[in-house]
Amino acid sequence: MKLIQLILIIGLLAILISYFRWFRSAVIDKLLIGCILAIGIFLVVFPDLTNQLAVTLGVGRGADLVFYIFIVAFCYLILLVYAKIKKLEQQLAELARRQALMEVQSPSTTGV
């Protein structure tokens, strides 16, 4: 085994472990993450497989294929995070609004 393979496997495992430690989420999520990382480790151990797959898909090298897939996945992830932030922003706004409306200072001589 080459040194780079060892480094990558350790990296992937570290991601997996920290994910399970830091985030609690749906079972399906964990299965998905587990699968993706398992595939990652598998491909690190057998790098020739990505080459074969890349050639089948019409991409020059396995590394290029991984890179392309990574770009797509990354964009998707950013969109997901953006959606989450938007949702949080809206909840935060609602919270700020409710608090603000509880402490309105009105003029004593209001015409209402």
Add this chain to the structure above:
Amino acid sequence: MNSNIFIIIPVYNEAAVIAQTLHQVVQTGYNVVVVDDGSTDGTGEIVKKFPVHYICHPINIGQGGALQTGMDFAKQFDPQAVVHFDADGQHRVSDIGRLLSPVLEDDCDVVFGSRFIEKNGLPVPVAKRIFLQLARYINFFFTGILLTDAHNGLRALSRKALRTVLLTENRMAHASEILWIIKERRLTYCEVPVTIEYTEYSRRKGQSLWNSINIIFDLLFKKINR
């Protein structure tokens, strides 16, 4: 008769001009609601000296969010109409009456102020003019409504519109969001000529090109995310 109309003024760090603006608005005799969107420059202290309803967001959430807070507050009085008015001195108090009359006469649910209806209005800077033309068509693309002006914060809403409109775009995309809601909920709308003052101050505080990219992105996302 002025007692059941609310002028909603969102403010964010406008200490330099807010006193001047409020001084004029208060004289109209309408109810004034100032929504302080988390100002940190002492704007709040100045506002509190005026006979207005003062609402203060604990944090900054954006102009759209501030307007919605003002409308939520006004709703409890079941007003005949509400007016959105900018704090930075670019809107004229004398335009409010013209803005309100279609709403009070039940002609329209939403009235927009437009700086381009009257040819002899104040000159609009060239860059601003091009930008606004672009913004008009972007609005049209997203909402199907083509106004003569875009992102002009001066508008009046009827009682029905107040009950219908719920702004969820907390930042600046709310101007387009209102068009969206009008289209979707089949509200009626019209435009009346108003004058926008281009002071050095309002130009500095106004929309930047950078911000409009944000707005487009917000709109795009909203369209996808529905």
